[in-house]
Structures are given as C-alpha cells and as structure tokens.
C-alpha cells in the first residue's frame with residue numbers, strides 16, 4: 328500500500344507531480360467503490376497516479392447542496408492509499424479560484440450543456456468544464472479517467488479535450504453498481520431506507536429498456552417507463568439518444584439516460600444498448 332503525498336497548494340502539486348507520465352482521476356471526495364474502480368482503472372495508465380478531491384462551488388447553483396455535500400477526507404485518503412494513488416491534490420477554494428468566484432474567462436459547454444442535466448442545472452456544466460480545465464492545467468495529466476455514471480459530463484469533457492486540443496486522453500469507466508443495480512453515488516447516502524428501496528427503479532427501468540431494445544426505440548421507452556411509479560419517483564427525464572447524445576437512430580448503438588429525484592437527492596443513471604428496428 329502506498330502513502331499518497333497530499334498536495335494542498337499549486338507549488339506542492341507541481342513538486343509532487345514530478346516529470347513522469349500522469350494518470351489523473353478528478354473527484355469531489357466522499358469516495359465509494361465507483362471511485363475506487365476509476366482509480367484502479369487509471370493506475371496502469373500513467374507512471375504517477377494523481378487523484379483530486381475538490382468540491383467545486385461553481386458547478387452548484389444557489390440552493391443546491393454545496394454546503395451539505397459529504398466531506399470525508401480521512402476515509403478518502405485510505406481509499407486512495409489502497410488503490411495505489413501517489414498524489415492526492417486537495418486544494419482549498421482560493422487555490423482554484425484565486426480571484427474569487429469571478430473568473431471572467433470560463434469554458435462554454437455549448438449546446439450539449441443545455442440539454443438533459445443542463446436543462447435542470449443551466450450553470451452546472453460551465454462550472455464543471457471550467458474546473459476540469461483548471462485541474463488539467465495544474466495536474467498536466469497524460470490521461471484522465473471519468474465515470475460513465477455521469478455520461479453527459481464524460482461526453483462534454485471528451486469534447487472539450489478534443490476541441491480545445493488539451494493534449495489529455497479522456498477515458499471512460501463503466502458504472503459500478505450496488506448488488507441490486509443502484510448506481511453508486513456519493514449522494515446515495517442522503518436516501519432514507521424507503522427511498523433507497525425506491526431508487527432501484529432507475530436501474531430496473533434501464534434494464535427493462537435494454538431487454539426491449541430489439542423491438543426499437545418506442546418499445547425501449549415504453550418498457551422503461553412502465554417500471555417507474557411516478558408516485559414514488561419524481562422523474563426529470565428518461566430519454567434515448569445516440570452515443571454522442573444526439574437523436575437515437577433505429578438499428579444503431581444508443582444510450583438510455585434517466586434522472587430523477589428520490590427524496591432529497593437527484594439521481595442519474597444510463598446504459599448503452601443497440602436498437603433494433605429499421606434504419607431510416
């Protein structure tokens with residue numbers, strides 16, 4: 328087991344990073360087995376493995392859970408050590424935002440940032456992409472690993488790295504689930520016992536959609552909707568797209584994405600599938 332170096336400042340990070348190739352896993356902490364899987368996936372992808380733990384204020388809108396977001400630094404450090412992390416970058420807010428939260432240059436996520444999550448959280452992806460761009464600038468990774476659980480985020484970060492030529496290879500990692508199918512998420516700890524049982528409907532809906540894939544897009548959506556009881560689950564969206572989040576095409580690979588509030592937390596899940604049906 329390694330003991331990670333903890334870097335709090337930009338100078339400490341630069342010293343700890345060294346000159347070897349770097350694989351990087353950005354997180355907001357409250358680490359669970361999903362994060363550990365990302366770290367294990369990233370471990371062989373660089374000589375040095377850097378994880379960041381930073382609850383980024385600019386991706387939370389006023390009234391969202393920035394203050395309440397779980398912070399479990401000591402336990403996170405143990406999980407990082409077990410997963411072979413060399414450097415944990417855990418900056419304070421002014422280290423990431425030296426001028427305060429008033430950066431005049433930010434990353435515009437473009438049209439993809441306004442749909443799905445972006446329709447409900449209109450400032451979210453600007454905050455995510457801006458902090459990820461800053462983290463890339465500070466950590467200077469060769470490879471960065473993100474979870475498919477946040478599929479729209481992964482898609483946007485890939486697009487940013489490609490279109491802004493950031494020189495970072497963005498790698499996606501499959502969603503890690505609880506035994507009953509619920510996607511692991513730091514916010515699952517907000518669920519009460521009853522809500523935890525209800526929350527399994529999201530992954531069950533995705534499985535029902537996948538089981539109907541051969542019958543085409545309408546059948547997928549009908550099967551998935553049939554699993555969700557609107558009395559318990561406050562559904563935000565349940566949609567079928569192509570893998571780039573454009574319109575789904577019969578006969579081709581697709582993505583089925585769901586977001587819903589179950590009690591306090593807003594939960595996300597998604598899956599890949601191949602649609603039956605005739606191509607137009």
Ligand SMILES: Nc1ncnc2c1ncn2[C@@H]1O[C@H](COP(=O)(O)OP(=O)(O)OP(=O)(O)O)[C@@H](O)[C@H]1O
Nearest residue numbers: 354355356361473474476477502503511512513514
């Ligand atoms: N169940 C999971 N499987 C795979 N990757 C995951 C999972 N949960 C989170 N990740 C990934 O971990 C990285 C850090 O995510 P973050 O720290 O926001 O955790 P989270 O569990 O998604 O938290 P939240 O509950 O706030 O959405 C992201 O790339 C995210 O997609």
Ligand SMILES: CC(C)(CO)[C@@H](O)C(=O)[O-]
Nearest residue numbers: 353354355383455458477
């Ligand atoms: C990518 C990220 C670390 C940026 O704050 C965050 O959105 C997350 O943990 O998914």
Ligand code: BAL
Nearest residue numbers: 355386387451477480
């Ligand atoms: N993993 C998503 C981070 C957020 O909801 O702010």
